[in-house]
Amino acid sequence: MTEFMQALAQGVLIGSTYGLLALGMGLVYGVSGVVNFSHGDFISLGMFMCLGLYSALALDPYVSAVITVPVMTAIGAVVYWYLIRPMVGHQFLMVVQLTLGLSLVLQNGILMVFGGQPARTPSMVESKLLILGDVVVRVPHVIAFVVSFALAIGLYVMLRSTDFGRSIRAVHQNANAAALMGIDVRWVQTLTFALGIGLLAIAAALLLPGTPIQPAQGLRYTVITLLVVVLGGMTNFVGIMLGGLIIGISEAFGTIYLSDTLGMLLPYGIFVLIMLFRPQGLTWSSSR
Amino acid sequence: MLEIEHLVTGYGGVPVLHDVSLKLGAGELVGLLGANNAGKTTLINNLSGIFTPMSGRILFEGQDVTRLTARQRVELGIVQVPEGRMVFPEMSVRENLLLGGINQRAKPHRAQQMEHVLELFPRLRERLGQKAGTLSGGEQQMLAIGRALMAEARLLMLDEPSLGLSPLFVQYIFGIIDRLHKEGLTILLVEQNLNLTLRHAQRCYVLERGRIAVEGSSDVVKNDPRTRSAYLGL
Ligand SMILES: Nc1ncnc2c1ncn2[C@@H]1O[C@H](COP(=O)(O)OP(=O)(O)O)[C@@H](O)[C@H]1O
Ligand SMILES: [Mg+2]
Numbered sequence: 001m002t003e004f005m006q007a008l009a010q011g012v013l014i015g016s017t018y019g020l021l022a023l024g025m026g027l028v029y030g031v032s033g034v035v036n037f038s039h040g041d042f043i044s045l046g047m048f049m050c051l052g053l054y055s056a057l058a059l060d061p062y063v064s065a066v067i068t069v070p071v072m073t074a075i076g077a078v079v080y081w082y083l084i085r086p087m088v089g090h091q092f093l094m095v096v097q098l099t100l101g102l103s104l105v106l107q108n109g110i111l112m113v114f115g116g117q118p119a120r121t122p123s124m125v126e127s128k129l130l131i132l133g134d135v136v137v138r139v140p141h142v143i144a145f146v147v148s149f150a151l152a153i154g155l156y157v158m159l160r161s162t163d164f165g166r167s168i169r170a171v172h173q174n175a176n177a178a179a180l181m182g183i184d185v186r187w188v189q190t191l192t193f194a195l196g197i198g199l200l201a202i203a204a205a206l207l208l209p210g211t212p213i214q215p216a217q218g219l220r221y222t223v224i225t226l227l228v229v230v231l232g233g234m235t236n237f238v239g240i241m242l243g244g245l246i247i248g249i250s251e252a253f254g255t256i257y258l259s260d261t262l263g264m265l266l267p268y269g270i271f272v273l274i275m276l277f278r279p280q281g282l283t284w285s286s287s288r
Numbered sequence: 289m290l291e292i293e294h295l296v297t298g299y300g301g302v303p304v305l306h307d308v309s310l311k312l313g314a315g316e317l318v319g320l321l322g323a324n325n326a327g328k329t330t331l332i333n334n335l336s337g338i339f340t341p342m343s344g345r346i347l348f349e350g351q352d353v354t355r356l357t358a359r360q361r362v363e364l365g366i367v368q369v370p371e372g373r374m375v376f377p378e379m380s381v382r383e384n385l386l387l388g389g390i391n392q393r394a395k396p397h398r399a400q401q402m403e404h405v406l407e408l409f410p411r412l413r414e415r416l417g418q419k420a421g422t423l424s425g426g427e428q429q430m431l432a433i434g435r436a437l438m439a440e441a442r443l444l445m446l447d448e449p450s451l452g453l454s455p456l457f458v459q460y461i462f463g464i465i466d467r468l469h470k471e472g473l474t475i476l477l478v479e480q481n482l483n484l485t486l487r488h489a490q491r492c493y494v495l496e497r498g499r500i501a502v503e504g505s506s507d508v509v510k511n512d513p514r515t516r517s518a519y520l521g522l
Contacts, residue, residue: 166383181435182439
């Protein structure tokens with residue numbers, strides 16, 4: 001029973017961050033129809049930037065985020081405007097090709113700078129534990145959970161009640177009509193992509209403490225994010241956060257109850273099962 | 289107020305409009321008639337900056353706006369009520385109206401303008417929190433017009449506002465158009481509905497397969513045999 005609660009707690013905590021990762025991808029898909037296959041490599045980039053800042057200035061990843069978030073947001077804006085935007089509206093596969101290419105560039109760029117050895121970025125909270133009755137959770141996971149949910153709620157409020165948020169939803173619902181309102185659709189798409197990459201920088205810092213990193217890990221994050229987004233119904237806010245929790249929990253159960261390699265497969269198994277019965281994703285109605 | 293000079297435009301290099309010229313004075317209510325596929329929506333989308341013409345010029349109050357973006361044109365007050373209404377279905381009536389007034393010029397007075405629109409369409413006030421997608425066709429048309437007024441339109445272009453509405457709603461919407469015209473708004477009314485438009489507009493243009501076939505005061509256009517033949521495609 002303790003083991004069960006333990007797995008559940010860990011899954012929920014990590015799953016919230018998966019949900020956050022997926023919100024970024026879902027927003028981008030919603031406004032420009034782009035599925036970014038270099039998503040996970042941008043997470044890598046965020047993590048390795050933290051590593052670099054640690055080596056150079058001994059910064060804690062949480063502190064580094066103050067630098068990596070604006071830098072990655074800017075990178076996101078540049079990448080969308082100069083690389084992805086010219087492809088949007090052409091064949092879907094061209095954008096897929098482009099982001100896959102970007103993935104390789106990022107992965108090998110990181111490999112060139114940091115080498116292929118697994119590395120760690122220490123954090124002051126890395127080994128701290130929080131004991132709640134029988135359940136022991138790691139403090140970085142708690143921080144990840146709190147920050148992810150706070151950001152998700154913040155995003156939700158932003159989408160509902162600011163002009164920028166309403167512009168994002170307008171472009172998602174009818175881009176032509178949005179243009180007729182005087183909304184600069186390409187600009188909204190660019191900012192949304194930048195926002196998504198900025199969120200990845202935060203997620204990177206949240207996932208980093210205690211996690212060994214290596215340049216080739218990006219694809220794993222991309223795949224996990226895709227699972228969550230598809231589970232959540234691509235653009236549904238609540239669905240995506242729920243999808244994050246489900247994938248996080250199944251991963252935690254997999255690694256605790258099954259062998260390591262088999263455990264890593266559990267999320268995919270659960271995913272396939274859910275999609276068999278609910279091919280439209282988890283949610284019943286769109287909330288955007 | 290608006291002058292279109294020798295406009296040629298189309299899709300993928302194939303012209304749909306050939307040498308279209310048209311003029312609209314300030315405060316005028318002008319009809320643009322034409323059968324299905326004549327090129328009415330194409331013209332209006334070139335005016336809105338959704339597409340740019342292959343050649344020709346568009347002047348708005350003397351300023352050449354041919355190469356301006358859609359956003360810049362909204363900022364000038366060139367506002368379209370699109371064919372099929374195109375409300376944002378998953379957003380509330382209130383959010384749709386707020387989006388209408390999102391341009392820099394209109395934004396500072398959004399609250400007053402919203403009050404004005406809700407006085408014009410009391411029906412929308414009752415439905416403020418309702419999702420636009422759940423409104424009836426007539427109510428969506430009210431919302432689409434209200435949204436354009438939120439943008440503080442100076443030239444209002446309506447693309448087939450009667451399309452798919454019950455006769456009662458058509459009458460109501462045309463009553464609103466008349467009222468806006470009386471209040472001094474310049475209006476370009478795009479319609480397939482010949483008699484209705486001739487009754488409300490001062491002047492009309494008839495578009496036939498991408499060319500202006502007839503133009504003049506509504507009486508002249510009404511009695512010109514080419515008007516009927518443009519419609520029947522003879
Ligand atoms: N987006 C488009 N791409 C290609 N052709 C189009 C497009 N929109 C309209 N057309 C063509 O342009 C012509 C005029 O269409 P349109 O302007 O919609 O006419 P109307 O509004 O008078 O019915 C039609 O032959 C139509 O097939
Ligand atoms: Mg049309």
